Amino acid sequence: MADGKVYIFDTTLRDGEQVPGCKLNTKEKIELALALESLGVDIIEAGFPISSPGDFESVNQIARVMKETTVCGLTRAVQKDIEVAAEALKPARRPRIHTGIGTSDYHIKAKFNSTREEIIERAVQAVKWAKNFVDDVEFYAEDAGRTDNDYLARVIEAVIKAGATVVNIPDTTGYCLPHQYGEKIAYLINNVPNIDKAIISCHCHNDLGLATANSISGVLNGARQIECTINGLGERAGNTSLEEVVMILRQHANLGYYTDVNTRQLNPLSRLVSDTMRMPVQANKAIVGSNAFSHSSGIHQDGFLKDSQTYEIIAPEEVGADGSKIVLTARSGRSALAHRFQKIGYQYTRNDIDVLYANFLQIADTKKEVEDTDLHAMAKAYEATAVAN
Known part of the structure; x- marks a missing residue:
């Protein structure tokens, strides 16, 4: 494994589909899986095979069509779950079984009515069952974010010894602060003797x-896989956003990390996922929101028009966006107004713009955005006045 490579594990089709109203059929899942493979993700979590016949079929069909991408099926630490996942994954060129169990005291006591030692035994057994079917086994320590670090290290050491190739450290409830989560990953790096035999996710x-x-923060402290979804879809408030982590690592390339994602496909795939899963993307969403490359403040617009890098650290085409937009509002300035007039075919002097700007502000104060139709009307009235004078 190249030290700087960060593996992208996409769970849009599993965790993302858990959003109410986002249920996908097999045909839709296959379409998105093919798009994700084209995007360049390393692993696709295609579903939870034992959860329903439809999910089994989706995982099975995706396993048949993936050429290079690892196909992963989720299970609980239950033998039947693992057997069903293995059956669904049979056609895959690169199959992975993702099994695990809750490790926080909240889960051990309230959910399982169990003990820490029994949980370790169940975790180890689950990995051993999975290893009977595939070489690539990922173990998740559910609610690791609220799990005591010393105990978590014991669990991770035991499952790696049992054959886990990837160990997933979920902040299941989104509880951790970045420094806490990073410290948790660093603790495992420094306190699990066999951690070099697995990838931390x-x-x-x-x-x-x-x-x-x-x-x-996890990557900065030694993790080399990120589990994420397109548009940040997922249970409750969502999962890690694929487009965000990919572009952070790209923008901060000096850190030495990279992914194999083709960033120019990010916006088109975002729209495909949004349309297919019937889940709109918020306008101010980083990277893929409709306003991600829009400028409406006069100060911002003036700087952007002089040099785009004053207010854009990413070029729209780098992520497959349609382009930057100068949006005219009551906060816009003269340079933006002149720019927009020029775009629709009018060449005005600075004096012309000074006169037009006063009229523009009167219109802008009455509506959220001044459109090209408004500008044409302003130009027509201005030129008519000029001729009359």
Whole structure:
């Protein structure tokens, strides 16, 4: 494994589909899986095979069509789950079984009515069952974010010894602060003797809006896989946003990390996922929101028009966006107004713009955005006045 490579594990088709109203059929899942493979993700979590016949079929069909991408099926630490997942994954060129169990005291006591030692035994057994079917086994320590670090290290050491090739450290409830999550990853690096035999994976939820920050903190402290979804879809407040972590690592290339994602496909795939899953993307969403490359403040517009890098650290075409937009509002300035007039075919002097600007502000104060139709009307009235004078 190249030290700087960060593997992108996409769970849009599994965790993303858990959003109410986002249920996908097999045909839709296959279409998105093919698009994700084209995007360049390393692993696709295609579903939870035992959960329903439809999910089994989706995982099975995706396993048949993936050429290079690893196909992953989720299970609980239950033998039947693992057997069903293995059956669904049979056609895959690169199959992975993702099994695990809750490790926080909240889960051990309230959910399982069990003990820490029994949980370790169940975790080890689950990995051993999975290893009977595939070489690539990922273990998740559910609610690792709220799990005591010393105990978590014991669990991770035991499952790696049992054959786990990837160990997933989920912040299931989105509880951790970035420094806490990073310290947890660093603790495992420094206190699990066999940690070099597995890849550490980040699976962070966004309950406090920290999923992306936590995932990056995990990578900075030794994790080499990020579990994420297109548009940040997922249970409750969502998962880590794929487009955000990919572009953070790209923008901060000096850190030495990279992914194999083709960033020019990010916006088209965002729209495909949004349309297919019937889930709109918020306008101010980083990277893929409709306003991500829009400028409406006069100060910002003036700077942007002089040099785009004053207010854009990413070029729109780098992520497949349609382009930057100068949006005219009551906060816009003269340079933006002149720019927009020029775009629709009018060449005005600075004096012309000074006169037009006063009229523009009167219109802008009455509506959210001044459109090209408004500008044409302003130009027509201005030129008529000029001729009359």
